[in-house]
Amino acid sequence: MSIDTRDSFTGKFGVIAAAAGSAVGLGNIWRFPYVVGENGGGAFLLVYILFILAIGIPVMMSELIIGRRAQKNVFGAFKALAPKHPYFIIVGIMGVGAAFMILAFYSVVAGWTLEYTYLAVSNNLLTKTSSELSVFFSEFSQSTTGPVIWMVVFMFLTGAIVIGGVQKGIERYTKILMPVLFIIIVILCIKSATLDGAGKGFSFLFKPDFSKVTGKVILEALGQAFFSLSIGMGVIATYGSYIQKKENLFTTAVSVSFADTLIAVLAGVAIFPAVFAFGIDPSSGPGLVFETLPNVFNHMAGGYFFSVAFFLLLVIAALTSSVSLLEVVVAYFAEELGMKRTVATVIATIAITLFGLLAVFSSEMFNFFDKTSSNILLPLGGILISVFVGWVLGKLQVKDELSAHGGKVRMIGLLMIILKIIAPLAIGLVFLNGIGII
Numbered sequence: 001m002s003i004d005t006r007d008s009f010t011g012k013f014g015v016i017a018a019a020a021g022s023a024v025g026l027g028n029i030w031r032f033p034y035v036v037g038e039n040g041g042g043a044f045l046l047v048y049i050l051f052i053l054a055i056g057i058p059v060m061m062s063e064l065i066i067g068r069r070a071q072k073n074v075f076g077a078f079k080a081l082a083p084k085h086p087y088f089i090i091v092g093i094m095g096v097g098a099a100f101m102i103l104a105f106y107s108v109v110a111g112w113t114l115e116y117t118y119l120a121v122s123n124n125l126l127t128k129t130s131s132e133l134s135v136f137f138s139e140f141s142q143s144t145t146g147p148v149i150w151m152v153v154f155m156f157l158t159g160a161i162v163i164g165g166v167q168k169g170i171e172r173y174t175k176i177l178m179p180v181l182f183i184i185i186v187i188l189c190i191k192s193a194t195l196d197g198a199g200k201g202f203s204f205l206f207k208p209d210f211s212k213v214t215g216k217v218i219l220e221a222l223g224q225a226f227f228s229l230s231i232g233m234g235v236i237a238t239y240g241s242y243i244q245k246k247e248n249l250f251t252t253a254v255s256v257s258f259a260d261t262l263i264a265v266l267a268g269v270a271i272f273p274a275v276f277a278f279g280i281d282p283s284s285g286p287g288l289v290f291e292t293l294p295n296v297f298n299h300m301a302g303g304y305f306f307s308v309a310f311f312l313l314l315v316i317a318a319l320t321s322s323v324s325l326l327e328v329v330v331a332y333f334a335e336e337l338g339m340k341r342t343v344a345t346v347i348a349t350i351a352i353t354l355f356g357l358l359a360v361f362s363s364e365m366f367n368f369f370d371k372t373s374s375n376i377l378l379p380l381g382g383i384l385i386s387v388f389v390g391w392v393l394g395k396l397q398v399k400d401e402l403s404a405h406g407g408k409v410r411m412i413g414l415l416m417i418i419l420k421i422i423a424p425l426a427i428g429l430v431f432l433n434g435i436g437i438i
């Protein structure tokens with residue numbers, strides 16, 4: 001995606017594919033199941049879906065509005081749209097911090113995925129029993145050489161794509177590959193659902209136990225919603241700037257959020273029945289997917305093929321997300337610090353890779369980056385974005401942008417109430433409650 005030439009995506013599916021490419025990634029298939037597992041299952045899922053509908057979609061629309069109206073990335077956008085309120089650029093600056101933190105651990109997990117792709121290809125995955133898989137994961141993730149090498153490879157690929165121009169590539173590949181990933185996950189769901197003891201997994205995922213809902217659980221659900229939708233840090237605003245005026249931003253936000261949530265829920269359906277069938281602890285943390293899914297491949301016809309395809313496609317899904325994260329940092333270096341794009345990309349990639357080493361060497365740092373970005377930086381960004389669009393841009397501009405200059409806009413009243421009051425208040429309360437202040 002080149003910032004200098006403002007060409008746009010070639011149509012509705014292109015835009016949705018690119019934004020969905022950012023949204024769908026490790027967040028859906030790695031993070032969602034492990035966070036659901038840590039937070040008690042069904043009740044978490046319900047709160048999560050509520051946040052997607054009531055806060056996620058409106059905030060995503062707001063970012064799209066900001067980007068498309070300004071025709072600039074998030075830094076230029078706030079300056080152009082509200083020259084009298086320069087402090088809103090803090091959204092972009094917090095976004096750079098969040099991008100650094102997210103990429104630091106994201107690239108580590110993507111590195112694990114590369115290792116698992118390699119294991120699958122070399123047929124070293126299906127030969128392991130369930131307990132061997134768990135031991136392997138903990139030894140591998142606690143070692144350094146392997147994870148560092150794969151993490152560097154992943155960051156190199158991310159940097160190379162950003163230098164090469166993301167837009168055409170993203171559009172071309174996500175259109176074909178993400179539906180293939182979707183089909184593989186559906187096949188995994190069917191297999192997993194027919195394992196002995198699968199029923200417990202379904203109850204865990206779909207039967208809410210409200211006694212498990214605490215302030216922390218609610219904050220985790222909110223953080224996961226922001227993380228999974230790629231909102232709260234200006235990524236979606238940047239994509240919005242490439243969307244043609246004739247496209248409908250409401251439909252875009254709803255389609256992307258729907259696709260993202262569907263993939264996360266399907267990942268849950270593929271994983272939790274197997275978690276219980278193989279006697280794995282649902283709250284075993286970031287290793288959950290890596291310890292569980294190989295068992296399913298192990299028990300299915302064509303397991304070799306499916307395991308290779310699954311991990312490879314997961315790497316690609318991770319790449320279409322990581323490029324959108326790196327883009328935020330590159331845009332900052334280029335637009336605000338006046339660097340050339342190529343130089344900015346090289347420096348940003350190297351800096352983030354070094355930062356990522358912290359997440360390889362220390363699981364405390366890994367968790368700190370993971371939780372701080374999702375549960376603090378993105379929700380705070382979300383408050384500012386809603387306030388900006390609700391109060392600073394205001395109804396007339398929002399209406400104008402949503403209707404593509406004229407035409408009818410449905411539910412504008414509701415949207416404005418959400419952006420002005422409900423979203424900032426709800427995010428604020430969840431946040432303060434989750435960190436134990438109220």
Ligand code: PFF
Pocket residue numbers: 022023024025026027028102226227228229230231233235321322324325
């Ligand atoms: N949404 C991505 C995922 O679910 O994997 C991760 C992500 C990308 C988060 C871009 C935030 C972001 F700005």
